[in-house]
Amino acid sequence: MLRRRSSLLIRPELDDEPLHTTLAELRPSGQLHGLGAGSTRPVWEPAAQLLRATGRDWDRRAHRVSVLARSLPAVVSQRWAADRPGDGDALVLRAFVEATRAPAEGYTAVRRAEQTCLSAAGACPEDPLPWLALLSLMYSCAVPVKDAVPVWTEAVNRAPWHRTAYHRLLSYLSPRGHGTVPDMMDFAWQAAARAPQGSPVALLPVAARVELTAHRQGSTPLPALGTSGEWNEPRAAEEIGVALEGWFRTTAVAHAEAVTDLNVLAFGLTRAHLPDEAAPVFQRIGRHMTHHPWDLLPEPERTFLYWRDRPAGRRGT
Structure with missing residues (x-):
């Protein structure tokens, strides 16, 4: 009898079960106007409880706020901010929501979003998240990199080596963002060289090399099981080695977006054609595939499963 392959879990909350529970509770089951109907507590209370429990874990707070801002109806953050003016958590969530939506709504909305980000920074002076929200707003509005770096610096001054902050600036420096390939790669190399163990x-x-792949690829999918030129470059093997020894093989506690980083590392290992090194990475990923970077391939799920379920020690394709 054939063994049934377990289904993949592809979801923005990754492996964060408290966040998953909160999202399930806050998503309306029927029409939007029914959100919270029949409840004796405010519609935003599950989000408030989650962020209170998160505390000063800036890494997990960034993940949770980002997912909440993208996943929930805007009315949740609107009601929370209206019911609790001056509440730091409410302002931070509202800053992320407005930073995401404002650029499509015009100049007035952008100025309002900027003010919300600064109000959140004033209410939460030790929190890096308001500055990350402002950085996202600046990215969407194509503000030059030289003006964005001071905002990024405000975030990392509050939370050194904050994973999300580094990835946000990497996106800014990407040629798909507002930078160049040399700017992006230099930033990534220097950051990794200075990063503490783990x-x-x-x-x-x-x-950054995944970004380079996406930039060079354009709209043409890569061969599903082949390699691409940037992963054959000598520097690529060195970068993968730094990731394996400096993070993956350490005893560091898993961070909030470890699932995302594991998928990036697994993708890089398969592109560089290192299946034996990829096997333990896939083992740690388990069912938690992410859309990106596998969406750079023509059959993302099938390719992911091919590499994940590949017999140990098998070489060649």
């Missing part, structure tokens, strides 16, 4: 920032050059 920091996921050690993976940044591999993430």
Whole structure:
């Protein structure tokens, strides 16, 4: 009898079960106007409880706020901010929501979003997240890199080696963002070289190379099981080694977006055609595939499963 292959879990909350529970509770089951109907507590209370429990874990707070801002109806953050003016958590979530939506709504909305980010920074002076929200807003509005770096610096001054902050600036420096390939790669290499042992920032050059793949690829999918030129470059093997030794093979506690980083590392290992090194990475990923970077391939799920379920020690394709 054939063994049934377990289904993949592809979801923005990754492996964060408290966040998953909160999202399930906050998503309306029927029409939007029914959100919270029949409840004796405010519609935003599950989000408030989650962020209170998160505390000063800036890494997990960034992941949770980002996912909440993208996943929930805007009315949740609107009601929370209206019911609790001056509440730091409410302002931070509202800053992320407005930073995401404002650029499509015009100049007035952008100025309002900027003010919300600054109000959140005033209410939470030790929190890096308001500055990350402002950085996202600046990215969407194509503000030059030289003006964005001071905002990024505000974030990392509050939370050194903050994983999300480094990835946000990497996206800014990407040629798909507002930078160049040399700017992006230099930033990634320097950050990884200075990162403390066990920091996921050690993976940044591999993430930059994925960006390079996406930039060079354009709209043409890569061969599903082949390699691409940028992964054959000598520097690529060095970058993968830094990620393996500086982060993956350390005893560091898993960070909030470890699932995302594991998928990036696994993708890089398969592109570089290192299946034996990829096997333990896939083992740690388990069912938690992410859309990106596998969406750079023509059959993402099938390719992911091919590499994940590949017999140990098998070589060649």
